[in-house]
Amino acid sequence: MNKLSAIFLSLLMPILLLAQQSTPIYKNKKAPIEKRIDDLLKRMTLEEKILQTNQWTYGKNANENNIESIQKGVRAEIGSLIYRSISPVYRNQIMRKAMEESRLGIPILMGFDVIHGYRTVYPIPLAQACSWNTDLVTKACAVAAKESRLSGVDWTFAPMVDVARDPRWGRVAEGFGEDPYANSVFCVASVNGYQGKNLSDPFSIAACLKHYIGYSLSEGGRDYHSSDVSAQTLWETFMPPFHAGVKAGAATLMSAFNDISGVPASANHYTLTEILKERWKHDGFVVSDWGSVENLIAQGFAKDRKESGLKSFLSGVEMDMVDNVYVENLAQLVQEKKIPESKIDDAVRRILRLKFRLGLFDNPYVQELSEKDRYYQPESMAVAQQMAEESMVLLKNNNQTLPFSNDIKQIALIGPMVKDSINMMGSWEGQGVATAVETIFEGFSKEFSGKATINYAKGSEFDGTDESGFAAAVQMSQKSDVVVLCMGEMKKWSGENTSRSSIGLPAIQHKLLAELKKTGKKIILVLSNGRPVELGDMESLSDAILEIWQPGIAGGTPLAGLVSGRLNPSGKLAITFPLVTGQIPIYYSMRQPARPKIGGYKDVSNEPKYWFGHGLSYTNFSYGTVKLSSNTINKKSKLVAEVEVTNTGTRTGKEIAFWYISDPVASITRPMKELKYFEKLELKAGEKKTFKFEIDPERDLSFPDSNGMMRLESGDFYVTINDQRLKFELTE
Numbered sequence: 001m002n003k004l005s006a007i008f009l010s011l012l013m014p015i016l017l018l019a020q021q022s023t024p025i026y027k028n029k030k031a032p033i034e035k036r037i038d039d040l041l042k043r044m045t046l047e048e049k050i051l052q053t054n055q056w057t058y059g060k061n062a063n064e065n066n067i068e069s070i071q072k073g074v075r076a077e078i079g080s081l082i083y084r085s086i087s088p089v090y091r092n093q094i095m096r097k098a099m100e101e102s103r104l105g106i107p108i109l110m111g112f113d114v115i116h117g118y119r120t121v122y123p124i125p126l127a128q129a130c131s132w133n134t135d136l137v138t139k140a141c142a143v144a145a146k147e148s149r150l151s152g153v154d155w156t157f158a159p160m161v162d163v164a165r166d167p168r169w170g171r172v173a174e175g176f177g178e179d180p181y182a183n184s185v186f187c188v189a190s191v192n193g194y195q196g197k198n199l200s201d202p203f204s205i206a207a208c209l210k211h212y213i214g215y216s217l218s219e220g221g222r223d224y225h226s227s228d229v230s231a232q233t234l235w236e237t238f239m240p241p242f243h244a245g246v247k248a249g250a251a252t253l254m255s256a257f258n259d260i261s262g263v264p265a266s267a268n269h270y271t272l273t274e275i276l277k278e279r280w281k282h283d284g285f286v287v288s289d290w291g292s293v294e295n296l297i298a299q300g301f302a303k304d305r306k307e308s309g310l311k312s313f314l315s316g317v318e319m320d321m322v323d324n325v326y327v328e329n330l331a332q333l334v335q336e337k338k339i340p341e342s343k344i345d346d347a348v349r350r351i352l353r354l355k356f357r358l359g360l361f362d363n364p365y366v367q368e369l370s371e372k373d374r375y376y377q378p379e380s381m382a383v384a385q386q387m388a389e390e391s392m393v394l395l396k397n398n399n400q401t402l403p404f405s406n407d408i409k410q411i412a413l414i415g416p417m418v419k420d421s422i423n424m425m426g427s428w429e430g431q432g433v434a435t436a437v438e439t440i441f442e443g444f445s446k447e448f449s450g451k452a453t454i455n456y457a458k459g460s461e462f463d464g465t466d467e468s469g470f471a472a473a474v475q476m477s478q479k480s481d482v483v484v485l486c487m488g489e490m491k492k493w494s495g496e497n498t499s500r501s502s503i504g505l506p507a508i509q510h511k512l513l514a515e516l517k518k519t520g521k522k523i524i525l526v527l528s529n530g531r532p533v534e535l536g537d538m539e540s541l542s543d544a545i546l547e548i549w550q551p552g553i554a555g556g557t558p559l560a561g562l563v564s565g566r567l568n569p570s571g572k573l574a575i576t577f578p579l580v581t582g583q584i585p586i587y588y589s590m591r592q593p594a595r596p597k598i599g600g601y602k603d604v605s606n607e608p609k610y611w612f613g614h615g616l617s618y619t620n621f622s623y624g625t626v627k628l629s630s631n632t633i634n635k636k637s638k639l640v641a642e643v644e645v646t647n648t649g650t651r652t653g654k655e656i657a658f659w660y661i662s663d664p665v666a667s668i669t670r671p672m673k674e675l676k677y678f679e680k681l682e683l684k685a686g687e688k689k690t691f692k693f694e695i696d697p698e699r700d701l702s703f704p705d706s707n708g709m710m711r712l713e714s715g716d717f718y719v720t721i722n723d724q725r726l727k728f729e730l731t732e
Helices: 001-021 035-044 048-054 063-072 088-101 125-131 136-151 170-174 181-197 231-247 271-277 305-315 327-336 341-357 380-393 440-447 470-480 508-517 537-541 558-566 696-701
Strands: 054-057 080-082 109-112 208-212 254-256 285-288 393-397 409-414 453-457 482-488 522-528 543-549 620-622 632-634 639-647 654-664 674-683 688-695 715-721 722-731
Touching: 035 341, 048 054, 048 125, 048 327, 048 674, 054 254, 054 285, 109 341, 125 136, 125 181, 125 380, 136 380, 181 231, 181 674, 208 231, 208 271, 231 271, 271 305, 285 341, 285 409, 305 327, 327 341, 341 620, 380 558, 409 440, 409 508, 440 453, 440 558, 470 508, 508 522, 508 537, 522 537, 543 558, 543 674, 620 715, 639 654, 639 715, 639 722, 654 688, 674 688, 688 696, 688 715
Parallel strands: 054 080, 080 109, 208 254, 254 285, 409 453, 409 482, 482 522, 522 543, 632 722
Antiparallel strands: 393 543, 620 639, 639 688, 654 674, 654 715, 715 722
16 A cells, blocks of 8 residues: 555545444444344334334225325335235335335335235145145245235235134135144245245245134134134144244234134234243234234223223234224323333334345335236246146046046036136235136147047036026037036135135036036036035036136146146145035044044034045055054154055056054043144156155154143054054153
């Protein structure tokens, strides 16, 4: 360094030091996040803090003529917005207001219900669980996260991990079925997909585990009703998926609508603070469900909005979704010393922590890419098709009705779902658009082009009494070699606030099937629905049944490929199909009754139509003898169970092996069997592969008591796979 440079540097250093000192720590990218939060909290007024605990929504509006007025309605200091536009330009305009027009420049957290895809809509979560492919679920969630972030969304209200055993409750569509372990595994897969390796990555968004907790046990399957949840059931059934998600790093949780045995979930100090924050050490925050803070009044837990805000906030709900209870009442509650400002600080700290982790302070704006550069990318569509394929379940296949033989030259494609696009997406379809959906008709037209003629007739609507379309459907069936009848639910029949007293399909659908049966042609029933359905005579009238759920925008080609035989079905049910609605609740992991051989229904079978785990293939899998590494283990050792599976059929297929554990005698009675591990492998014709389950006593043989403390008791256990049940002993 020459003398002139040294003099210049000596003159410049004081200026640089002064500039460094004048930059707040919270704006210093290199400072630790907790120090940045400390610095920012010290600068915030009480009003600014309280605004951070509120989330507003402004409606779906990206009209350039209205943007200015909408922006004026958004407080620059608001903590979060439910962002319903798909425009990154609009999002950046709102964010710019927060960053430049507020005193401290705190970014707004943009949330949205990205439940099973953003614009590239995937199968509903219940269908995804039937794929039993966790890697695929992670990929789908990662695609949804990328599309969301590029469109301005930082935070999704997903995954829903409510263990659901009552299909009368419409929200079974949004979760992963009836089993706690399955919900736990798919919860982790979803969180990993949404959040990626680091929340600050450009295509990551924050996950939100919902609905915390016991919501799916709403009495009679009636949405928003109370849940009579025993402490034991809370810990062994409902807590495991949420705990798994918290351990996986889920950024947030959403408190539920339901009343938990007298204390509403959105004001339940035990679950929200004692368990989540103190026992599990979750350092993120809890957002209420839509208006669930104010709902405490209707539930009889608070006399007015002020008291509902007090009880919800002190219980551990840091952010109030849309009902404005916090913004209107928290300041006065602080002044009255009913809420210490230190509690406000803790809540705001948790909210700011997520904003810092997402990188919003340092990179508040998103790329302003065109829609074609954000949506329907080839790799995204490939995931959508594979997910649709693997989630479809072959429920019945008498006399190898499927796949079609080469002799099939005329196909009658009948039913209200054939050319449908809206209902194929299912409920909570994100920002999906019907024009992007590949219909069943389009999928079949491509699949059988040059091979068979498609004869289409709608036949009937989904519901109603109009049978005028029956004649055309019968005519098309008579001239065809086989009938593919596409029935099911409209999207509005499942999802939130869609409880049903009966899960049977409307009479018009049964009547149409009965008329087609009279033609004498083989009938393949294709079901598209968001919940298990009561089939009734539909089962006996059909030669084959394919459950395709609500497959999203890419279901047409996978369905046609399964019917043609180009693809081999591999899905298995993640939820039991009752024989009749009156059997509900019925699920595989019930406890043993006092008198096993009697005490059941006298007017109907005690067996459901299809158990959890049911699903057929076009090939056959033969299980060898299960081998255990030992018949006796102690609590510190591990046991390996393995079985060789052979594809004895003539085509490649994917088999899912379910490993169950049974504990026949315990200090707290256990379910007859519990899923502890599953594995999905592809086997070529004639190929053998070994499925292996390493049993860890602490993980797989213990169970929680009513306080959530794990018990590991010595004694006899059984491991079950397929139809084999082997006994082993756990010693001290």
